[in-house]
Structure formats: structure tokens, C-alpha cells
Amino acid sequence: MGKKIRFYLLFLIVLVCLTILAMAWDQYSWKGIRSDQMVAFQKMVGGLGMGAISSPIWNFINFDPRIQSVDDSTLWPIPGGYSYSPDRTATVSYFEEIPVNQLFISPSPQPSPPSRYDSQPRGEEKNEGKSNR
Amino acid sequence: MKGNQTGDMSRHLNLLFTATANILRNKVRTILLILCLMAVLFPWITAISISEGIKFQSLLSVEEGADIYVTSDYFGSNGPIPLDYLDRFRKMEGVVSVFPRIVGRAYFVNRLATIVGILPENLPKSIHLARGRTFLEKGEVMVGKGLAQEFGLQPGVRFSLSINPSKLLKVMGIFDADATIWSSNLILMAFDDAGEFFKMKGKATDILVYTRPGYGSVLAKEIQEAGWDPPLRVQDKALVKRYFQRGFNYKAGVFTALYTVAFALAIPALLVISGFGQTERKKEIGVLKATGWQTQEVMEMVAIENLVISLTSAPLAILMSMVWLKWLNGAWIAQFFIAEIGLMAPFPIPSRFLPLPSILAFLFAVILTMVGSLYSTWRTAAVPPAEAMR
Numbered sequence: 206m207g208k209k210i211r212f213y214l215l216f217l218i219v220l221v222c223l224t225i226l227a228m229a230w231d232q233y234s235w236k237g238i239r240s241d242q243m244v245a246f247q248k249m250v251g252g253l254g255m256g257a258i259s260s261p262i263w264n265f266i267n268f269d270p271r272i273q274s275v276d277d278s279t280l281w282p283i284p285g286g287y288s289y290s291p292d293r294t295a296t297v298s299y300f301e302e303i304p305v306n307q308l309f310i311s312p313s314p315q316p317s318p319p320s321r322y323d324s325q326p327r328g329e330e331k332n333e334g335k336s337n338r
Numbered sequence: 339m340k341g342n343q344t345g346d347m348s349r350h351l352n353l354l355f356t357a358t359a360n361i362l363r364n365k366v367r368t369i370l371l372i373l374c375l376m377a378v379l380f381p382w383i384t385a386i387s388i389s390e391g392i393k394f395q396s397l398l399s400v401e402e403g404a405d406i407y408v409t410s411d412y413f414g415s416n417g418p419i420p421l422d423y424l425d426r427f428r429k430m431e432g433v434v435s436v437f438p439r440i441v442g443r444a445y446f447v448n449r450l451a452t453i454v455g456i457l458p459e460n461l462p463k464s465i466h467l468a469r470g471r472t473f474l475e476k477g478e479v480m481v482g483k484g485l486a487q488e489f490g491l492q493p494g495v496r497f498s499l500s501i502n503p504s505k506l507l508k509v510m511g512i513f514d515a516d517a518t519i520w521s522s523n524l525i526l527m528a529f530d531d532a533g534e535f536f537k538m539k540g541k542a543t544d545i546l547v548y549t550r551p552g553y554g555s556v557l558a559k560e561i562q563e564a565g566w567d568p569p570l571r572v573q574d575k576a577l578v579k580r581y582f583q584r585g586f587n588y589k590a591g592v593f594t595a596l597y598t599v600a601f602a603l604a605i606p607a608l609l610v611i612s613g614f615g616q617t618e619r620k621k622e623i624g625v626l627k628a629t630g631w632q633t634q635e636v637m638e639m640v641a642i643e644n645l646v647i648s649l650t651s652a653p654l655a656i657l658m659s660m661v662w663l664k665w666l667n668g669a670w671i672a673q674f675f676i677a678e679i680g681l682m683a684p685f686p687i688p689s690r691f692l693p694l695p696s697i698l699a700f701l702f703a704v705i706l707t708m709v710g711s712l713y714s715t716w717r718t719a720a721v722p723p724a725e726a727m728r
Contacts, residue, residue: 207359209359209362210355210358210359210362213358213361213362214354214358217646217649217650220649220650220653220654220657221649221653223653223657224653224656224657224696227656227657227660227691228656228691228692228693228696231660231664231689231690231691232690232691232692235394235690241516242465242466242514242516242517243395243398243516243517243518244398244402245462245464245465245466245517246465246513246517246518246521247398247399247401247402247403247518248402248462249456249460249461249462249465250439250454250456250526251403251404251437251439251456251460251546252399252400252402252403252404252546252578253399253403253441253452253454253518253520254395254396254399254518254519254520254521255396255399255400255581255582255585256392256396256585257388257389257392257519257675257676257677258676258677258678259484259519259520259522259523259676259677259678259679259685260443260449260450260451260452260522260523260678261443261450261452262450262677262678265443267677268452268520269399269441269520270578270581270585271403271407271544271573271578271581272416272441272543272544273415273416274416274571274573274581275414275415275416297385297388297389297392297586297675297676298389298392298393298396298585298586299585300581300584300585301584303577303580303581303584
């Protein structure tokens with residue numbers, strides 16, 4: 206085995222060990238953060254900020270969907286079209302509106318007695334009041 | 339049996355030494371290949387580590403935040419909520435505490451600032467400021483380090499903003515850069531001051547409800563279904579966690595899509611690059627075959643070569659990314675992953691280097707180099723040595 210080969214393999218081992226050590230150090234440094242300033246800050250403001258953006262430019266939803274859970278940037282500049290909001294280019298996070306079911310389907314109304322103007326009982330014409338459940 | 343194992347081991351070791359010798363002999367090809375792999379892996383590792391760092395801070399924001407956020411529902415959007423609701427929520431069973439909060443935005447010169455108003459009693463004693471002190475009197479504010487740096491704000495500086503020119507504010511403290519990325523462009527003031535500033539006295543943007551463990555979703559449902567007029571919009575911790583999950587895990591923005599394309603393009607690019615010096619490589623393989631090497635041994639040697647190159651480039655890309663993010667604070671590159679921070683971020687760029695992305699980076703490198711070389715090597719090794727050497 207030549208000197209150069211030995212040196213290169215040694216360099217490779219040192220490189221891999223150094224990377225593992227650096228990653229272990231990084232993991233360790235994040236462990237101590239919990240009790241630090243971040244917790245104090247978040248407790249103080251009641252939880253603020255979620256996305257990879259430092260100011261709520263154009264739309265709040267990518268800064269913090271709790272503050273504005275409705276993505277109104279989809280309404281303009283082109284209604285219903287692609288949003289040109291710059292926060293859409295924030296590349297490592299993206300928040301969109303979570304659909305909330307606001308539909309209540311009422312039970313079918315009881316048929317009421319026919320009035321003298323009705324030829325049919327109410328609620329039976331055109332499936333009125335019937336759900337598709 | 340033992341002799342066979344030792345023989346096998348020494349054969350593999352010999353192949354490793356030969357592969358390393360090949361790597362060192364073809365210096366230009368090796369350096370080009372390592373540089374290409376680093377160019378492909380470095381942005382990916384950087385983005386993933388920044389994403390993990392922000393994810394950590396974001397999760398902290400969710401966990402340390404309120405259990406329920408209540409706002410008014412104005413025509414389907416969030417609207418200000420009157421403070422009368424505070425007492426109603428306080429009386430509900432399972433509620434520990436209720437606070438109003440104002441979160442708005444205003445332009446500070448050309449920089450969009452987040453204006454937050456909180457009750458002065460919510461200011462913790464443990465909060466550490468880079469300079470100055472917390473607000474105590476009317477009109478006093480604390481500002482983020484980003485704003486302070488950009489506009490030279492110092493404790494004692496007075497200012498007003500066009501949204502309410504009559505409301506004079508005085509900088510009393512500057513946030514520590516270590517707080518979070520969201521404190522950088524922040525102006526924090528007392529709740530009453532924020533109400534006066536936005537000319538919305540008696541209203542909050544949201545009411546934060548802290549509950550006893552296990553009461554969160556029950557109370558959220560109770561508030562939602564109470565039939566308020568105007569209706570209220572209620573978000574509990576479970577919903578906020580869903581935002582968090584979707585925002586970071588399911589949809590990582592355009593980045594994933596772009597990178598899929600980049601990886602796809604890197605494969606043919608490396609096919610060409612790893613074919614660099616292919617004539618010489620053909621002759622080498624021909625000589626090896628003529629001296630009695632089996633096709634399988636040639637293939638193994640090339641595979642080991644690729645492994646060694648990947649093992650060199652992946653750690654180098656990780657270390658380079660680490661140095662750039664930790665020591666150079668992601669200068670120039672971080673703005674591609676965190677919007678609105680400029681060339682030099684005024685806060686430490688959050689980055690976490692987890693084992694899984696690093697292993698994936700190594701595997702990507704292995705796949706790219708293997709794809710680029712194994713097939714061409716097999717084609718060369720499968721022909722008679724005389725033809726390969728021609």
C-alpha cells in the first residue's frame with residue numbers, strides 16, 4: 206500500500222469522524238435551547254410565528270396561521286388564480302388554509318298541513334330539505 | 339473456513355486499495371466528481387437543516403402558546419374580538435387563565451414590522467434583552483434586533499408611525515437575537531398602547547385561553563358551538579399542530595419539487611462527468627481483464643471507488659454547510675430559505691443537522707455515482723480485453 210493511499214484513507218476516516226462529531230455537537234447544542242430565550246419569548250407573546258419568514262409580508266398565513274387562518278392572497282391579484290405573494294417562495298415551509306366543515310344539514314321538516322294555496326304538502330316538492338347524507 | 343474468510347477479506351481490502359489508487363491517479367476526474375456531488379448535496383443539506391431548525395422553533399411556538407385562540411369571524415375572516423368575552427371565558431370550567439393579545443402589522447419605513455400588544459403582567463423576568471429594559475410606562479416599546487440594526491434604533495429613540503401619528507412610542511429595549519426568527523422585525527408594547535396605536539380600544543385580535551390538561555378541545559368545541567353573535571372563530575392546539583404538520587412535513591414549498599428536478603438532472607450530468615476519461619478507463623479495464631481479473635472484481639472495484647468518492651463528498655458537503663450556517667450565519671444563502679431576511683440575517687440562522695438527512699445525502703451521492711459508472715463499466719468489462727484496450 207502506497208503512502209498516498211494510506212494518507213487518503215486516513216483523511217477519509219478523519220473526515221467521517223469529524224462530521225459525526227460535528228453533528229453530535231450540533232444535536233447537543235440544541236438540547237440546551239429549550240429552557241432558553243425562545244421559551245421565555247414564546248410564553249410572553251402567547252405563541253407567535255410558525256413559518257420560514259421573518260415578517261408578515263402580504264399575508265399573515267405564512268408568518269403565523271393562528272393570526273390569520275384565512276389565506277386571502279388567493280383572492281387577488283388574480284381572483285382564484287395563482288397567488289403571487291412573495292411568501293409563497295419561502296422554500297422550506299408553506300401554510301395553507303385548513304378546510305373547516307361549516308356545513309350543517311338540517312333534518313327534513315315535518316310535512317305541514319296543506320294550505321288552501323298549496324296543491325302539494327310542503328317539503329315534498331323538489332326534494333326540499335332533504336340531505337344527500 | 340477461517341482461511342477462506344481471511345482470503346476474502348484481503349481480496350476486498352486489495353480492491354479498496356486499488357480503487358483508492360485509481361481515485362488518486364485520476365485527480366481531475368475525482369475532483370470534478372466530488373465538486374459536482376458537493377454542488378448537488380450542499381443546497382439540499384442546507385435547506386433541510388434550516389427547515390429542521392425552524393421546525394424546532396415553530397414547535398416551541400405551538401407548545402408554549404395558548405391552548406385555544408379565539409377571534410371574531412368577520413365575513414369568513416378573522417376579526418377583532420371585544421374584551422367583554424374575557425370574563426365569559428374565565429367563568430368556563432377548565433379554564434386556567436385568559437389573556438387578550440393584539441397582533442398587527444405596520445410599515446416601519448420600508449420594512450414591514452409585526453406589532454404585538456400584550457398585558458404588562460405577561461412580561462417574564464427571565465427575558466433577556468440585548469440592550470435596554472422591558473417596557474414599564476405608557477408608550478414604551480421593545481423592538482427586534484433586525485429593525486434596530488437596519489434603522490439604528492437605540493433605547494431612548496422616540497418615533498411614531500403613519501397609522502396613528504399622534505401615538506408617540508419610545509424604544510426602551512432591543513430583543514436578544516437568540517429569541518426566535520419572528521422577533522427580528524417585532525415591535526412589542528403594552529396591550530393598551532397597541533389598542534391606541536391601531537385605534538381599536540376595547541378590542542383584541544385574539545383572546546388566548548389556557549386550560550387545564552385535557553380540557554382544550556372540549557372547551558374549544560363548547561366555545562365554537564355557543565352561538566355567539568357575531569360568530570367566533572376558535573382554534574385549539576390540535577388544529578395549530580395540524581398547521582405545523584402540514585406546513586413543514588406535507589408541503590415543503592417549491593423546494594422539494596425544485597430539488598427533485600435538480601436530482602433528476604444531476605444523474606445525466608454525472609453520467610457525462612463520470613465518463614470523463616472513459617478512453618483511459620477502458621484501457622485500464624482491458625489491462626485488468628488481460629491480467630486475469632474477473633468482470634465481477636472489476637465491477638466491485640468501481641463500486642468501491644464510487645463509495646469512497648461518495649464518502650468523501652457527502653461529509654464535505656455537510657461540513658461546508660455547517661460552517662456556512664453556523665460560522666458565517668448563512669450569509670447570502672439563507673435568504674433563499676427564509677424569506678425577508680436579506681443578505682445577512684440579523685439573528686442566528688436556526689439549523690439542525692440530523693442524522694437521517696446526512697445518511698440520505700450519502701445515499702444520494704452513492705446512487706448518482708453508481709448510476710453514472712456501473713453500466714458503462716459493465717459494458718467495457720464484458721468485451722474481450724483486446725477490444726477494450728484498442
